[in-house]
Amino acid sequence: MSAKLPEHLTRRHFLGTAIGGAAVLAAGRSFAAGKTLNVLSHKVHQTVIGSGDADLLKNWRSVNDTDIVWTTFDSNPLQDRLFREASLASTEFNVGYMVDNRPTRQIAAMFEPLDAYLKKEPIEAFDDIAPGLVQGMTVDGKLIGIPVRHATQGLFYNEALLEEQGITAPPKTLEELVEQASKLTFTSKSGTRVSGMVLASDLAVFPVMFAxxxxxxxLTGKFELLPNPAAMEKALTVLKSMFDSGALPRSYATTKNDDQVTWIQQGRAAFTVLPFARSAQLNNPEQSKFPGKIKAVEFPISADLNGKIPMASVVESWGMVIPANSRDKDLSWKFIQEVSSRRATLGMASNGNGPVRISTYKDEAFASKNPVAAVEAAALANARGAFPPFPEAARAQTIFLEEVQLAVLGRKPVAEAVASISSRIKPLLPA
Incomplete structure (x- = not known):
């Protein structure tokens, strides 16, 4: 196994300066490709492409005479580096991976609009990519990124606990969810104290889903704050009632996302909301006390709206972007075309990627290995981000969560909390 090259050295540089070139040739290694494509991403994006004979881009590299050099960071450092590179006079990076909650108008202006490329050299069956994901990569009517990975929220439940309490099917409406969560706040036959539902208090995902x-x-994509205040009041009233009854644990204010996973795996909670991609982890026999019994459905809508409008689950996604100050943008687009193809999307999905194409979930081989494929596809079809990106988004989310907690914990009347959300956040929104 060869040692990893320093990030500033391409394979071409290495082969061009290595001592003993004859020995390299004797070992059967070929010269580097004529071109190099530099990609700035999270490690997971490189991993799902595969390597060696399983490299999904092996033929693409050959046809385009191109080496791909990956530079990877964790999510936040990655976004910081990407935006810094895009702000320079020029950058060596050809393609970057961007989270959909980051491209404000100012940030979007640093990346190449892709509509002309899409028209001239179309992506295979572009309309097969979930519309909510495309919307998340569209700023001021301009497409700046092509979706490549997503995490869509679903309602997970412990089937064994439901059966223990005589519940034969998961909830179909929000009202049924509240009712079942109340019934599932009990001490199980194993002696475990069970909360009906566990949710993290520091993520906007959950109050947004209830609203x-x-x-x-x-906040809508057009920056309409609380377009239906009464709905938000209903949502926070429900969450408060669940907390008051014990269906949400007393530790709600300090519960984190990872706690949700642990509580479901240990049978300490019957319901939670997590990305569908967590299904394998929740059912891992080495971690879970209930392997095969943790299942998922779409988050249910209220009875009054059931069958009238679709539930819009919250989704977070990644898109591939081209810095406006980069070189050889045609080669960058060819890379994006290939990674976005049906074949590559299916291959990445088989490697653990959240597939952005609805058709991928219908592939028999993929669906047979993914017990949540059908329900995830249904949720993805109508999913959209928790809120659009804007310069003060982080501050606005902090205020939103502060008011939500005050309402849920009973420290402020629900109506007053909703009014505060409106008055405190409105000045932070784009003009």
């Missing part, structure tokens, strides 16, 4: 179940939202 959407009543036909409302926190």
């Amino acid at each position: 959407r179940a009543f036909g409302g939202d926190f």
Whole structure:
């Protein structure tokens, strides 16, 4: 196994300066390709492409006479580096991976609009990519990124606990969810104290999901704040009632996302909301006390809206972008075309990627190995981000969560908390 080259050295540089070139040739190694494509991403994006004979881009590299050099960082450092590179006079990076909650108008302006490329050299069956993901990569009507990975939220439940309490099917409406969560707040036959539902208090995902179940939202793509205040009031009232009854644990204010996973795996909670991609982890026999019994459905909408409008689950996604100051953008687009193809999307999905194409979930081989494929596809079809990106988004989310916690914990009347959300956040929104 060869040692990893320093990030500033391409394979071409290495082969061009290595001592003993004859020995390299004797070992059967070929010269580097004529071109190099530099990609700035998270390690997971490189991993799902595969390597060696399983490299999904092996033929593409050959046809385009191109080496691909990956530079990887964790999510936040990656975004910081990407934006810094895009702000320079020029950059060596050809393609970057961007999270959909980051491209403000100012940031979007640093990346190449892709509509002309899409028209001239179309991506295979582009309309097969979930529309909510495309919307998340569209700023001021301009497409700046092609979706490549997503995490869509679903409602997970412990089937064994439901059966223990005589519940034969997961909830179909939000009201049924609240009712079942109340019934599932009990001490199980194993002696474990069970909470009906566990949710992290530091993520906007959950109050947004509850508000959407009543036909409302926190912030729309057009920056409409609380488009239906009554729906948000209903959402927070429900969450408060669940907390008051014990269906949400007393530790709600300090519960984190990873706690949700642990509580479901250990049978300490019957319901939670997590990305569908967590299914394998939740059912891992080495970690879970209930392997094969942790299942998922779409988050349910309220009874009054059931069958009238679709539930819009929250989704977070990644897109591939081209810095406006980069070189050889045609080669960058060819890379994006290939990674976005049906074949590559399916291959990456088989390697653990959240597939952005609805058709991928219908592939028999993929679906047979993914028990949540059908329900995830249904949720993805109508999913959209928790809120659009804007310069003060982080501050706005902090205020939103502060007011939500005050309402849920009973420290402020729900109506007053909703009014505060509106008055405190409105000045932070784009003009």
